[in-house]
Amino acid sequence: MEIEIRDGEEFIKLGQAMKKAGFVGSGVDAKFVIQDGLVKVNGEVDTRRGRKLYPGDSFEYNGETCIINE
Helix, strand or coil, rough: CEEEEECCCEEEEEHHHHHHCCCCCCCCHHHHHCCCEEEEEEEEEEECCCECCCCCCEEECEEEEEEECC
């Protein structure tokens, strides 16, 4: 799966990306799964909901992977 950053933006935050990808239903859901260490960014667990993702980064949750595009 791939998602794109909005025009004019250089990054997207992890919580927002999870919602946009449909991995979670709300920001609150994203907060909990990220804080619980269930999300990997570029292959490593990251517990920061505000982690900035740039084109080429990827994140994984529940067996699904999403790549950030421009």
